[in-house]
Amino acid sequence: MRFDARQPLPDSMQGAVIALGNFDGFHQGHQAVARAAVDWARAEGRPAIIATFDPHPVRHFQPDAPHFRLTTLDQREELFTAAGADAMLVFGFDSVLAGTTAAAFVADLLVGRLGASGVVTGEDFTFGKGRGGNVAVLAELGGALGLRTRAIGPVSTGEAVVSSSRIRDALVAGDCMTATQLMTRPFAVRGPVLHGDKVGRTIGFPTANLLMDQYLRPRYGIYAVTGRLADGRVLHGAANLGIRPTFDPPKELLEPHFFDFAEDLYGQEIEVAFHHFLRGEWKFDSLDAMMAQIALDCDEARALLAKL
Numbered sequence: 001m002r003f004d005a006r007q008p009l010p011d012s013m014q015g016a017v018i019a020l021g022n023f024d025g026f027h028q029g030h031q032a033v034a035r036a037a038v039d040w041a042r043a044e045g046r047p048a049i050i051a052t053f054d055p056h057p058v059r060h061f062q063p064d065a066p067h068f069r070l071t072t073l074d075q076r077e078e079l080f081t082a083a084g085a086d087a088m089l090v091f092g093f094d095s096v097l098a099g100t101t102a103a104a105f106v107a108d109l110l111v112g113r114l115g116a117s118g119v120v121t122g123e124d125f126t127f128g129k130g131r132g133g134n135v136a137v138l139a140e141l142g143g144a145l146g147l148r149t150r151a152i153g154p155v156s157t158g159e160a161v162v163s164s165s166r167i168r169d170a171l172v173a174g175d176c177m178t179a180t181q182l183m184t185r186p187f188a189v190r191g192p193v194l195h196g197d198k199v200g201r202t203i204g205f206p207t208a209n210l211l212m213d214q215y216l217r218p219r220y221g222i223y224a225v226t227g228r229l230a231d232g233r234v235l236h237g238a239a240n241l242g243i244r245p246t247f248d249p250p251k252e253l254l255e256p257h258f259f260d261f262a263e264d265l266y267g268q269e270i271e272v273a274f275h276h277f278l279r280g281e282w283k284f285d286s287l288d289a290m291m292a293q294i295a296l297d298c299d300e301a302r303a304l305l306a307k308l
Helices: 028-044 057-061 073-082 102-113 135-144 164-172 176-183 287-305
Strands: 002-004 017-019 048-053 087-091 118-122 148-152 188-192 221-228 234-242 253-258 269-280
Touching: 017 028, 028 048, 028 118, 028 148, 048 073, 073 087, 073 188, 102 135, 118 135, 135 148, 164 176, 176 269, 221 253, 221 287, 234 269, 234 287, 269 287
Parallel strands: 002 087, 017 048, 017 118, 048 087, 118 148
Antiparallel strands: 188 269, 221 234, 221 269, 234 253
């Protein structure tokens, strides 16, 4: 279930414990916050809700910022449900929310409108106009209103804290393995399959074309990928992410080619997961040279994905 924080929650969700954060990548640190909220709610027989902000606050304050999203709302809802949440709560981040003071956020939204009994955040959580609130402020304001709060410390791998920034840096570098470790799953792009130029079909490597939209752009190049279809089937393949420099004009696309698959996917929503970076995006002097390299890429991708 998905609820809009601009509206009161139904009676069945009153008194919930809410995990509060942006949770874009829903990485190991986010999962620890969610797990604490779910466990707390279950112990008291209360609903467990995981909240998120959409659009991301950065997009509101810096509308021209490069694309950086790691998940869509639909993906987050599925991840939250798998983590044990009874519902997802979406705070629509607009000028009204941006101008809401920390005190009003707690009293009017969390307690008044949403009827929360407890809130769990990360220790670095900030909120309210001008980031006037933090976990100490949340505890003080909430305590006066009967709202209990808990803050969860950071999760580290090695000597570094797990963060969305680390994940984005890894993907921009083509380091799929690090991103997968931090998120506990591969970075995945979801969208409808579009009609393209159909060049891949003519050279024996048909592709399913997807736009990147608001997603972060990982390093351009060739990847070993899996594709999850609407019916749940998972396919292995190799994908090109980039602007296709061999063709004119350049056009940014994610183009997965799925092995031993010939069904029509146009218009269907699929999800493409990035498992291994194989090489950068190259410009070829001829189609024959490109076809030979694609065949090698597919062989390498098959071998890597066979180990999944």
